[in-house]
Amino acid sequence: MKDIIYVSGHKNPDTDSICSAIAYAEFKNRIGDAPTLPVRLGNLNKETEFVLNYFCVESPKYIETVRTQIKDLAIDSVTPISPEISLKMAWSIMKKHNVKTLPVVDERERLIGLASLSNITSTYMDIWDNNILSKSNTTLENIVETLSAKCIYVSENTKNFNGKIVVTAMQPDSARELIEKDDIIICGDREDAQEIILDCKASLMIITGKHDVTDKIIKKAKEIGCSIIMTPYDTFTAARLIPQSVPVHYVMTKDNLIVFNKEDLVDEIKETMLQTRYRSYPVVDNNNKILGSISRYHLISKNKKKVILVDHNERTQSIPGLEDAELLEVIDHHRIGDIQTGLPIYFRNEPVGCTATIIASIYFENGLRPTKKIAGLLCSAIISDTLLFKSPTSTVTDKIMLKRLSEIANIDVDKFAQEMFKAGTSLQGKTLDEIFNQDFKVFKIGSLKVGVGQITTMDTEGFATMKNEMLAYMNEKSNSENFNLLILMVTDLLKDGSELLAEGPEKYLINKAFNVQLNESCAYIPGLMSRKKQVIPPLTAAATESN
Template sequence: METVYVTGHRNPDMDSVCSAWCYAALKNRIDPDHSYLPVRCGAMNAQTRYVFEKLGIEPPLLVKDVYPKVADVAKRDVITLDVMDPVYTAIKELDERTLSMIPVFQNMHEFKGIVSLHEISGFLISDNLHTRPVYRFLTDNFKRVLPGYFYRIGEEREISAPIMIGAMPYEISVQRIRELGDVKPILIVGLRNELINYAVENDFPAIVLTGLDEDKPVSVDFSSYRGSVFVSHIDTAETVRLLRLSAPLKDIINSDPVSVQSDENYETAKARLVNSDYRGLPVFEGKQFSGIVTRRCFIGKPRRSIILVDHNEISQSVPGAEEARILEVVDHHRLGFERTREPISMKIEPVGSTCTIVFHEYLFHGVEIDRTTATLLLGGILADTVMLKSPTTTEAERRAVEELGKLAEVDWKSWGQDLFSHSASIKNRQARDVVESDFKEYFEGGVHFGIGQAEVVTLEDVPEVKDELLAVIGTVRMKKSLDWVLLLISDVMKGESILLSSGFEAGEKKLIYKKTQDNEFYLPGILSRKKQVLPEILRVVEELELA
């Protein structure tokens, strides 16, 4: 089932967060074919945190971006092998399933490394570089690679030994064995009793018998022998070939492979794989194995599906929105939307809050609004309209507030006062948070400007932090390469504001507001950035363009 992210704008306010949560809840109830996940792309303010904590619910998930990630293309249901499995099994699986690589574990859950054709070829090449290589064998693997049966299972289950084929005359075979010194080989031999007895007497770790008729008993006395005896049903050459492949995977795996994290950027992971010697890499979530990616995973770049609420401009949205598939827009701001690849659903209303539009959507679809949802919608409307005092407030908000207050079982006026009482004092907040937590950028008439807004319950604290705020405003201006930066600080109780300006002299001279100090203007009766301040800034910019 595809996940669709429902996201508010960067630096989200309460209306943005609550509308994302409530609209995702609605979509999950009316569309069973998709999973809708509310997300946010910034820290919540004090008001919003208070509401979610009071209701005891999880706020929308914080996401850094919606760029495609490794998790979007990773294969999770993959075949795995154990470190004690024979090399033969890895070769068989890689070949028959045309796999790029196989993760290898110990005790089913502890990731130990990977095996691919790269490790297999290295194992086979090293086999041919030595005059007589020493192999590690697990006797338990004999039966997994060789058709046959154990005539006797010895005491040692794990053996390191070379292979000796008993095909030469007895004296020459013994001479070659003695040339190995203290190293005792695994003997692969037909029914040559004299040589078999020599292996028994000298305590070879294992003997593999070939060319033995099933109805013909073995006439050698193995009663004192401590090693294993295996009877192979295939000829000596095939027995030798397959026996080499009974070596456990732990001897050949890459125990420290190049890997990627599941939340890693798609393009970054793709580049890492392409620039490696491998055709597949393991994927981890932290230290926990979670799947694999192969080169085939990166043939087609995936696109996240998102719904924008409380904004419609890509520049204000979550990073990566420009590459995502935008399905819907639910907003109450002016249109600044860019061209889309496919038709989308637009729900734009000239109201004071996105939560008002979401409330209308619940009514339109006939979906019952529970107490929690009603409380969140009510909070979003009251916060964005400053308890219906903002000039952006419409009759739609007034009707919605009355109805939602009943559904939430609260007195909306008391709830609103409680809500704003939890706004952090401006002098107790970081200056950067005050400037950037609700900041929007605009480009009009050749002027690139930004306006931040902070809602407070008193303006008396502003003089104490003004210099610090102006310093941050200057920093933001340079960092974002803006011509003009403004900060609207609104007293929601008295319905008045102070506007701090970065010092765009040409624009400041044309403002209708009363200048009280350098970089400071007094705005009585003004609370709305969107409906009151922005139109004035746009007027000024237009006059500058025409001048």
């Protein structure tokens, strides 16, 4: 397991979620030994993109789950082999590395087959015949390597062999009856036998026992284009070894391979392993390049991914697979949600306007000064989440922290906030789905499933033209995803208030919670700026009273 700690904000991340994850990961890297990586669970909104570009900070890596994947395990490294190498060479590599299976790759290092000790030996026993070199397109190089031979003469025409293997352990005249054109002949040092072999126009003559070859024989071999090699082995050994010169591609398993991808979840590959009995399984990347092999014992030693949550503490807002991970910490400023842990963890929850305020405090409490870039990110998050202190969630602590951080980041807060809000609130070019989900959270209020999205904009006139389409979108989403209530807050930064759009079977709760009457599923509420402090609490109270 790669010992990485992941710092994650919530789904549909806003500026606070992203910037807090980056800043806290940086803090953990400065004080700890374990590498810490900020991650995101969704696409960046325009405001967050503006912030990251402004301070030249890379976007966190996107991940889909924290369930353990093959890439998280310390799988075995393997030595891939070429399909052209001989069985003897493959066997030697297996013995050297103490493995029973080798992946076979093409010239681009992509997996094309598997060569196992069992299929090499069993296939070798099953397919032996004297035409094996012809059938398998065995090369002269493989034969020379297998027989530890020395080349006496190599014909330019010798690339592959079309004939059968013949051992001339008989009188020369008897051999003449067996040898045909292009055959591969294993012989001794008898010159008369060698001449007959050449007369029959063999393609390869293998001389055993390290015997010299006369100039006369070499000259004649050149005339007919017959290659000559000399092996130190005796005739019996040479005849026994030569089938091992067959290339691996002839015997390897090519079809119905059981191969895992590095992204595969460990829990899902268990079933495949239970249904098959292989000792190991190849692991490839998304380009089908071999990365290693995995065996059953890797699953026994499985470790969980380590996770820190920022800016949320509710399971519905968090990363999929959290139940299979090891949750180390939670840093948040929202209500306490439903995440449970098996062991005590570091949990810090403060009633401030922004998670970034808490993280900045952690820096200073530990005697660390944020870098200029990190200070800029933390400033951006505070400005965004508090709407530059127009939100009722704002606290004196937020204001003090913003002033301190802005000095480090060297920014003019008012000027920067105006640029950031302008970049983030434009609705031009956005789809209904992008607008609704750019800052959307799901809450469990009693037995109710409630979704609340919020957009902060200076372009309320532009939104008015798409209001009916947005209500239709929300109605469809409510029905298809079984929401009891869906709300979209359209917060007007110029008027310091929000228009609520509501759909779902329990939308009557809006009337009760805010003492208003919905008009065509809409109601404007002056001073309503905060989802956390001004929407969820009254909705919770209204739902409780209704029950």
